[in-house]
Structure formats: structure tokens, C-alpha cells
Amino acid sequence: MNRSVAAMLLGLAATGLASAIAAEDVTSLRGRAVTDESDPAVNKPTVAVPGGFALGWEKQPPMIPHPIDKYSIDLRQNGCLKCHSPATFEIAKAPKVGDSHFFDRDGVKLDHLAPRRYFCTQCHAPQTGAIPLVENVFEGR
Amino acid sequence: MSDQSKTSAPKPRARRVTWLILSAGILIGILFWGGFNTAMEATNTEQFCISCHEMKVNVYQEYTDTIHYTNRTGVRATCPDCHVPKDWVHKIVRKIQASNELYHHFKGDVDTPEKFEAQRIRLAQNVWRTMKATDSRECRNCHDFESMNYNKQESRSSQSHQDAEDAGLTCIDCHKGIAHQLPMEYDPEQDAPGQSIFYSVRD
Numbered sequence: 470m471n472r473s474v475a476a477m478l479l480g481l482a483a484t485g486l487a488s489a490i491a492a493e494d495v496t497s498l499r500g501r502a503v504t505d506e507s508d509p510a511v512n513k514p515t516v517a518v519p520g521g522f523a524l525g526w527e528k529q530p531p532m533i534p535h536p537i538d539k540y541s542i543d544l545r546q547n548g549c550l551k552c553h554s555p556a557t558f559e560i561a562k563a564p565k566v567g568d569s570h571f572f573d574r575d576g577v578k579l580d581h582l583a584p585r586r587y588f589c590t591q592c593h594a595p596q597t598g599a600i601p602l603v604e605n606v607f608e609g610r
Numbered sequence: 611m612s613d614q615s616k617t618s619a620p621k622p623r624a625r626r627v628t629w630l631i632l633s634a635g636i637l638i639g640i641l642f643w644g645g646f647n648t649a650m651e652a653t654n655t656e657q658f659c660i661s662c663h664e665m666k667v668n669v670y671q672e673y674t675d676t677i678h679y680t681n682r683t684g685v686r687a688t689c690p691d692c693h694v695p696k697d698w699v700h701k702i703v704r705k706i707q708a709s710n711e712l713y714h715h716f717k718g719d720v721d722t723p724e725k726f727e728a729q730r731i732r733l734a735q736n737v738w739r740t741m742k743a744t745d746s747r748e749c750r751n752c753h754d755f756e757s758m759n760y761n762k763q764e765s766r767s768s769q770s771h772q773d774a775e776d777a778g779l780t781c782i783d784c785h786k787g788i789a790h791q792l793p794m795e796y797d798p799e800q801d802a803p804g805q806s807i808f809y810s811v812r813d
Contacts, residue, residue: 519765535766539677545791551798560802562769 498602513597521564522596525609530592531564537595542588549589550582650705656688662715665689668726672790679789692748692789693737700747731793735808738782742809746781753781779803 494502501508515536522532540548552561570586571579652658660666670689673679678687695701720726741749755775760768774784783803786792800807 517764517766535764539788545794546796546798548798551801554799556799557802560805 513599515595516598518596523609525607533590533593533595535595537590542590547582547587547589554582650701653705654690654694654701656690659689664715664720664726668720668723669790676789687752687789691751695744695747696751727794730791731795734786734790734793734796735811738786739809741782742780749781749785774803777804 494504497503497508499508506512515538516534517536518534521534524531537549540551542548550566551557552563553566555565557563558565566582566586570582573579573583574585660670673689678692680686694704714720720729741747755771758771760772763771770784774780783806786801786808787796796808
């Protein structure tokens with residue numbers, strides 16, 4: 470009896486704490502809530518870099534050197550494939566999706582893009598011209 | 611003198627009647643023609659287009675997220691700017707075709723988002739085919755290769771536009787789904803510029 474009451478109290482306390490944490494907005498280094506879309510840095514235009522960005526380390530997913538706000542990756546289709554798929558990259562003069570993206574986790578080769586690779590922007594990120602908030606001391610290859 | 615007045619007497623009356631008929635004709639003409647054109651212009655507004663819920667809840671909502679609805683300079687392209695030709699003859703032809711859309715509106719063929727979605731590929735292909743056939747005439751009312759400054763474009767766009775111009779391609783060959791969602795059946799891999807399968811009629 471005593472134990473169950475204690476467990477209940479503990480549960481209640483945990484719920485209260487969790488909601489208190491959730492209510493507090495997570496602020497970014499720029500001093501705004503990360504969910505605040507009016508942040509000018511968020512809305513800064515993506516930079517276009519002819520020839521692309523140099524890789525920082527071996528097997529780095531290449532960064533996207535052009536704006537992607539007009540393409541969508543959704544249930545219907547993946548807009549990136551319009552230029553980067555094996556069927557279109559030559560016409561579009563664009564880099565082809567890496568061969569590794571056609572294998573499933575068991576190493577079986579598929580005749581289409583592996584579902585786990587479908588969401589390009591999970592690894593490949595476009596870049597904005599925002600001024601870095603902290604100095605980057607990373608030394609690439 | 612009297613002889614002359616006798617023979618010329620009916621003349622002013624006939625002339626007056628002629629003038630009367632003529633001016634009445636002109637007046638009625640102006641009223642009807644003006645009225646017709648005013649009525650047609652009234653059907654050529656965004657407000658009119660989205661007075662049908664088929665347009666308002668589907669394609670219009672998608673369009674409000676795009677650059678033709680909201681952008682840096684506030685210049686907008688509304689429904690008729692892209693979907694109704696500007697010159698009179700083609701406009702009338704399109705308006706007559708649109709009576710078919712009225713028929714399907716009252717029949718309720720696409721009156722739910724689900725029904726609309728099921729027809730989307732067919733409807734989209736109708737528009738793509740038309741734009742391909744007219745060399746994207748409505749796009750070019752504003753976007754003209756002649757007036758494009760390739761130096762001001764991103765290198766990617768600049769190159770693609772010049773290649774497209776050389777290859778005789780048209781806007782819609784690359785720019786599908788820029789104002790509305792693409793159909794579920796659309797596959798970007800089969801829509802390479804110049805090799806698209808999406809202009810052919812589906813069975």
C-alpha cells in the first residue's frame with residue numbers, strides 16, 4: 470500500500486517535471502527559440518557554390534551546393550532524383566547518387582534507391598551564408 | 611427652288627433614320643460588347659476561381675506555399691495568369707473549354723480531396739500537354755528567354771536555361787509541380803528534359 474502510493478507520487482512528480490521541461494523553450498546560441506522561424510539565420514538564402522564544397526573528411530556526405538527549397542522529399546516523390554538519379558544525372562549534368570545508396574542493410578543490391586537512403590537531407594545539408602557563431606577550428610584533410 | 615425642296619424633302623428624314631439606327635446600333639454594341647468583356651474579366655480573377663471549393667481546398671492551398679503566391683517583391687501570378695491565355699482568340703477557346711469544368715463541378719466529380727487526388731495525374735497531364743503544345747505560352751507572358759540575364763542566375767540555372775534554349779525545350783519540360791503538388795504517379799526519374807513520358811496519354 471505504502472509502496473504503491475509512493476510509486477504514484479513519484480510518477481506524478483515525474484510527469485510534472487517533464488511538462489515543466491517541455492514548457493521551457495529551448496534556445497539556440499542565437500538567443501531565440503529553436504522553433505522560432507522568424508530567426509533571420511533560418512531564412513537566409515542558401516548559398517550556391519559552382520563545383521560544390523570540398524570534402525572535410527573521408528566519406529563525408531557531400532554538402533549540397535545549391536538551394537533546395539523548391540524541391541520536396543515526401544511520400545509522393547523525391548525531387549532530388551530529378552537530377553541525381555542514375556536515369557537522369559547525365560542529362561542534368563549532376564553528380565549521381567552514390568552506388569552505396571542502392572544496397573539494403575544486408576548488403577543486397579536493389580534496383581532502386583534503398584528506402585533508408587530516401588531522405589537525402591538526413592545526411593546531405595545545404596549551406597546558408599550565415600556568419601558562424603563560434604569559431605570552427607576543425608582541420609579537414 | 612420649290613422644285614428642289616420637293617425632291618430633297620424625303621432625304622433628311624431618311625438620313626435621320628439612318629443615323630438613328632446607326633447610333634442605336636453602336637450604343638447597343640458598346641453595351642453588349644462591354645458587358646460581355648466585363649463578365650468575362652470577372653471570371654478571370656482568382657476570387658472567381660476559388661469560389662469553387664474544388665479549387666479552394668486543393669490546388670489553391672498548395673499554391674499559397676509557392677513563389678508565385680508569396681515572394682520578396684510581392685509580384686504575384688494569380689490563377690488566370692498561368693491558366694488562361696492573354697490574347698482574345700485563345701482566351702475565348704479556353705473559356706469555352708472551361709464550361710466542361712463547370713459540368714464536372716455540378717456533377718461533383720472531384721468534390722472531395724480524395725476524388726481530386728485520384729484524378730490529379732490526369733488533370734495535371736492535361737495542363738502539361740497544353741503547355742508543351744503552346745511552348746509554355748502563359749509562362750512566357752512574364753518569363754521570356756530574350757529578357758533573361760543569365761549572369762544574374764545561379765550557375766546551374768544559367769547553364770540549364772541555355773541548354774534548354776538550344777535544345778528547343780520549353781518551360782514545362784523542367785518546371786513541373788512548381789505551383790501545385792505533383793501527382794502520386796509522377797516519377798521524377800522518368801521526366802528527364804526531352805525524354806519525359808508524361809506528355810503521352812495514359813490508358
